[in-house]
Amino acid sequence: MADTTRSDTPAPPRAAEISNLSFALIISVPVLLFLLVVVAYPLAYAFYLSFHEIRFFGGYSATWNGLANYSKVFSDQSFWSSLGRTLRFTAETVVLTLAVGLGLALILKHLPAKWRWLRALIILPWAVSPYGAGIFFTYLGRGQTGIGTAVAGWFGSDHTLNLISARFVIEYLAVGAAWNMAPLVAFFLLANMLTTPARLYDLAKIDQMSRLETFWHVTLPPLRFTLFVFSCITTVLAMKTFDYIFTATQGGPGGASAVLTYTLYKISFVNLDLGYGAAMSFFLLAVILGATGLLYLLWGRKEERQ
Amino acid sequence: MARIDLRNIVKTYGSHHAVENLDMTIEDGELLVLLGPSGCGKSTTMNMIAGLTEPTSGQILFDGADVTSHSPHQRNIAMVFQSSLLYPHLSAHDNIYMSLKRSGLSKQEIEARIAHAAQTVDVTRLLDKMPSQLSGGERQRVATAKAIVREPAGFLLDEPLSALDASLRLSLRAELVNLQKRIRTTMIFVTHDQVEAMTMGDRIGVMRKGRLEQIGTPTDIYNRPATLFVAGFVGVPPMNFLKGTLEKADGRLWLINPSLRMEIKGEFANAAPQKEVILGIRPHLMRLTEAGASALPLTVYAIEQLGNEAIVICDGPDGGKIRVVAPAGFTAPVGARLDATFDSAAARLYDPASEQVLAVGKKA
Amino acid sequence: MSSDFTTMNRRAFLRSTALLGATALGSSLIHIPFAQATEFKPASGETVYFRGWQFRTDVVQNNVDTYNKAFEGKVDYATVTGDYPAVMEKALIANEQLDVLYANPSSAVRYNGGGWVLPASELPDGKEIADGMYPNIREAWSVDGKLLGLSYFVTTRGAVHVFTKPFLAAGYTEEQLPTNWDALYDTVYALKEKGVATPFLPHWFGEYFGISWGFVFEVMNRGGQVADPATHKPALTLDGPAGKTLAAWKKLWKSGLVPEEVFSYNEAGYIDAFRSGRYIFSPQQLYDLKTFNDKAQSGDVAGHVSLLPGKEQSWGLIDSALYVMTARKGRSDPLTDDVKKFVSWYGYKDENGKYAVASRWLKENMLFSAYKAVMESEEARTAVSTSLMRPEDYDRVLEVYSKTPYPSGIWNVVWSEEFNFWLREKLFAFLQQDLEAEAVINEANAKITELNERYKI
Amino acid sequence: MTGRNTKTFWLVLAVAVALLWTFLPMYWVVKYAFMTKTEIARFPPMLYPPEPILASFFNIFGFDYTTAEGTVFKASGQARQIILGLRNSLIVAAIVTAITTLVVVPLSYVFARLQFPFKGKLLAAILLSVSLPPVSTLIPFYTLYVQLGLTGTLFGLIVVTLTITIPIVAWMLIGFFRNLPPVELLARVDGFSRLYTLTRIIVPMARSGIMVAAVIAFLFSWNEYVYAQILVTGSNAVTLPAAMSGFLFQVPEPAQLAASLLLSLLPPFCIAFFLQKHIAEMHIA
Secondary structure (H helix, E strand, O other): HHHHHOOOOOOHHHOOOOOHHHHHHHHHHHHHHHHHHHHHHHHHHHHHHHHEEOOHHHHHHHOOOOOOOHHHHHHHHHHHHHHHHHHHHHHHHHHHHHHHHHHHHHHOOOOOOHHHHHHHHHHHHHHHHHHHHHHHHHHHOOOOHHHHHHHHHHHOOOOOOOOOOOOOHHHHHHHHHHHHHHHHHHHHHHHOOOOHHHHHHHHHHHHHOOHHHHHHHHOHHHHHHHHHHHHHHHHHHHOOOOOHHHOOOOOOOOOOOOOOOHHHHHHHHHHOOHHHHHHHHHHHHHHHHHHHHHHHHHHHHHHHHO | OEEEEEEEEEEOOOOEEEEEEEEEEEEOOOOOEOOOOOOHHHHHHHHHHHHHOOOEEEEEEEEEEEEEOOOOOHEEEEEEOOHHHOOOOOOHHHHHHHHOOOOOOOHHHHHHHHHHHHHOOOOOOOOOOHHHHHHHHHHHHHHHHHHHHHOOOEEEEEEOOOOHHHHHHHHHHHHHHHHHHHOOOEEEEEOOOOOHHHHHHHHHHEOOEEEEEEEEEEHHHHHHEEEHHHHHHHHOOEEEEEEEEEEEEEEEEEEEEEOOOEEEEHHHOOOOOOOOEEEOHHHHHHEEEOOOOOEEEEEEEEEEEEEEEEEEEOOOOOEEEEEEEEEEOOOOOOOEEEEEEEEEEEEEEOOOOEEEEEEEEEOO | HHHHHOOOOOOOHHHHHHHOOOOHHHOOOOOOOOOHHHHHHHOOOOOOOEEEEEOOHHHHHHHHHHHHHHHHOEEEEOOOHHHHHHHHHHHHHHHOOOEEEEOHHHHHHHHOOOOOEEEHHHOOHHHHHHHHHHHHHHHHHHOOOOOOOOOOEEEEEEEHHHHHHHHOOOOOHHHHHHOOOOHHHHHHHHHHHHHOOEEEEOOOOOOOOOHHHHHHHHHHOOOOOEEEEOOOOEEEOOHHHHHHHHHHHHHHHOOOOOOHHHOOOOOHHHHHHHHOOOOOOEEEEEOOHHHOOOOOOOOOOOOOOEEEEOOOOOOOOEEEEEEEEOOOOOOOHHHHHHHHHHHHHOOOOOOOOOOHHHHHHHHHHHOEEEEEHOOOOHHHHHHOOOOOOOOOOHHHHHHHHHHHHOHHHHHOOOHHHHHHHHHHHHHHHHHHHHHHHHHHHHHHHHHHHHHHHHHHO | OHHHHHHHHHHHHHHHHHHHHHHHHHHHHHHHHHHHHHHOOOOOOOOOOOOOOHHHHHHHOOEEOOOOOOOEEEEOHHHHHHHHHHHHHHHHHHHHHHHHHHHHHHHHHHHHHHOOOOOOHHHHHHHHHHHOOOOHHHHHHHHHHHHHHOOOHHHHHHHHHHHHHHHHHHHHHHHHHHOOOOOOHHHHHOOHHHHHOOOHHHHHHHHHHHHHHHHHHHHHHHHHHHHHHOOOOOOOOOOHHHHHHHOOOOOOHEEEEEEEEHHHHHHHHHHHHHEEEEEEOOOOO
16 A cells, blocks of 8 residues: 555566567567568569569579669560559449448448348458459359350340450459458458437438439448448559469450559560569559559548547 | 655656656545646656656655555555546446455455445446446446455546536535545546546646646635646636736726726735736626726626526727626626726736746735 | 280380280289389389370379389379460479479470570480371471470361251252361351351451461461461461462451450350351361260250361361370489480370370360371271261361371461460451551561560570 | 438449459359360350359369269369368468468567667568569579478478568558557566467457468468479479369360369368457558
């Protein structure tokens, strides 16, 4: 008890409570060291490669060639067209994922209690690997095997309805990517929706808001931060996508779905042009960071302030 | 139960001064309320007393013993946090139990003390419930039980009532005061609500921007606000302010402003002529009159009927709002011209620059 | 028994005489003859790593198990998935634990260029092995006179299969089957006139052996070359076979007869598409005649799939694979000897002097071999004949097979895979973006020149 | 009331659409597992297996399957790889999930709840590694692994997978921990050490968030294909996705592909199915 303590007794050392910094260090330093070794090392190595021309025939050689690899990227037509596809795929995937996620969340929210178990079914696509999703959407979309042809068949048509077409294969792939990722978004949004006070909906009724207005002014605002977080996550994942497209279309038809990761794969793994591949991969990294940074500037900062 | 001394406490976060040179004593068994707007440093001060935050410099003494570097637990304080924070995954009983887990008491003794504490704040029937199943008031009581079960040297409450609705706050306020008097523990209560402060505190410490503006009994604070800030912060309705210049004429002291020339009576020893001042007067001390020469000209803006009296809110001569207490049922059309008079001896004068009180009227 | 004697060569003869005629007793011997056992028996006690792509991995595993059991071998077999040549190249660069692998000849040449290959010529009976092969294939698999590997399989990729039922239903007879590319395209358009929506499934799929190989074999079937077989100088011309091929392709693409999705098919999709019976003609793997005529696998077309006759021109190109030994650094000499022993047993003759593995492939999957002795046996004829629509097709198969050319100009050179991928993209662009044939040909020639310069050829 | 009826009607319709959206892509391929090659190849495509057979499930585990009519479906040569892949995938996913959870929970807690110098920079470094595309780190990883002799080992694959799971799970958990009430204050007043607070108070409180983190780690690890494809394919450390891809490339076995795909979906489906209610409790905003 405090009154038994006298002023001349030395205070017990505060060591009983360690500081934030030391606690943080104890916890995070081993992990960060691990990440440093296994992430920074490959990154540094890729950085090294990007300034060299690597050859394997007639003996391995790495010749310093300065910024040549980087400048080559700028004049490489296939880089720009793949970048365009990546951006198109990413933008569509993000919009579709959030829209579908929101739609699913709204449906799940309105499920009566006895139908709650349906939630457990709706989450399932999220558990499918991008690899598996690629296979699903290949067979689903091909004119030879796909749903389009099957449905056309019901109406007596014997035409194929091919969804893997150069004109809209990116859109089709974006639908598949959204199928894969939207359930998780839906569940996080649902978690958010369930905390929105019901009173706000009463208020909206009193204000005679239309359904759309209610959605816009009552349902949506509390979700905006989650939507922002997922727009970032989806952007990063969409830009990194490789295995999904690799199994779904192999970059085809032709090169119509050769996104940046796929082009990188070809440069590094098929042509073994490691230096050039490394340089281009830094452009991809820059694009990913740039896109998330831009999202943050345009949207995230606003959400954070609120 | 302890007397708590704060000596020259400073707390800085980088270049931001959260608390500056704070000296304060909380007497044993006293209920001190720390009052101020958000960001004034009152919570920081309490966290330093609790031992949750270490002061940048200065000393904290419990019964004369330096506890500045002691952990909260070593100080034997108890605390109720904002919104009556509880461990959400533990039942009410277990929440209370956590206070004693480290006490070294026997299981039996702990159970006895939990039972007693629960009884004291009447939560016995709630012990098996989870926090999410409790109402706001129930949570508050459980949090209180959790605090008192330790029989602490100091009992610290950080805006525990702020999330509750008005009527509940009213009753819990009384309960807390009653409890404090019963168990006679030193209690520090932080709030930004001046009514809460006035109704609960033995003494009130008003803080602003990291400084202690004034410390004293509620009557002291109300009647003799030491600074312009305290004057404006404490009291319902708030004190009226009039800007003006002091002038000596005919051996008398006048307050002059474009629409007013008013004699200031009473002793204003350090009032220098030609000085810009702000005159403060409580609405209760003003009376409405018919328009007249020496009175304050006002225009009716709105009238609030309180049942026992009416508060007439007017546009004053210098653009600010002036509130005057009138008898219940007083009516006047919006925009009507009225005049108000008051005994300038009951008014207080403040220096606009230092915001300190200039002189004190003769009568309080 | 009789085939054992007919296929017995000098080495087997010597070996068997050393055993006092033990081979003559052949099947009566239950135990493995001692001298032969030591010849294949590994000595190092270390593991031999054997990797390949997935094709009947059950058969491969079974063969490996047989070897391991008979000789207490430690051969570790596993498959590699995905982009096989690229993954393997990575493994070779990294000097991974890898001793024997499957390789297409173009890859083998590239691996050899990287210095990662131990040529089969360096096997003790390397000369004998080479002599036993068909000369055109031996040449295809050799660089600077070194035979790079042993025979896994040889087939014709791009032999044009025909689903005869709808063809005959359209009023044609078998005698009217087209015998060259131009005639084939004419028939395709004629069938379209008769209301057949999809008469032709061209070799335009997305794998590394898809559209680009389709171009290469069509140019060669028309009597041209992509690059000079000896100097590797570009050889495409607008008014020659290349120009004709591209013109025919452009016309076909614009006719709308080819579903765009073909471009994104992997081989599975390509085979399944033909198996569905939608198409009448399609250049496919010669050995798939067996699967297409197998009721269990291809119920809708089985019994009705034949080949376009090869009497006038060749069809397709030689698609083959070898068992290649690596020259991995740091491998002990005894282990290298074990690798040689295993490869010799697996890729050539077993302890009984039989081409056990090669014969099994022929029987079970109609995979042809480079070894004359395997192909020219009665056993082979029986095995192949029963796999076809009708036994008489066997002659047609041999006719097509014997004429098939090999694109050594672009395959027996280290830049083969690089050019292949470049060509694949360029051809897709040619069709999809409607490029000029002349520009494509010029660019292809320029690309070959550039690659030659880069690799100093 | 008609108003209520129309509302139910729209809800039922919406649920039907959602279920169709969810299951159609899976159904379209999974049905192949119950069909013969001929049926799969039939054009126009069949909507359902006319006579469902289980041949492909026997085949992928190395058994022949004979139908009543005597047709034999031969065992797949990939059986050994599939079984090995299944085992390895389970091992890798279990270990990765355990390590990720053990490491990330304290890490995200520290970043979410404590103020300390360089926090922003360290956090940015973690988030940067989320953004790294595998295609650009694959080659360096591969060369590093070859030097260390880690290619074709489960250990090596686990390490690589951790570099994927740790940052992304940390990213999600940090958001979750930020929203927990500030019970550390209570714990300090109650006299508990930081470690006790973390392990005995925060962890039980954050159960649902930690479960979700574990599920995410499991899924990322279970579904990882790109690294496995390069680092362990062709070895005894092959994982299920890499083993399965044999049915996709080179040899067309859509039925066996579908069967093994279905097999590979079962563990994550079970986990997602039983833990979805925790996800519905997860607030990150």
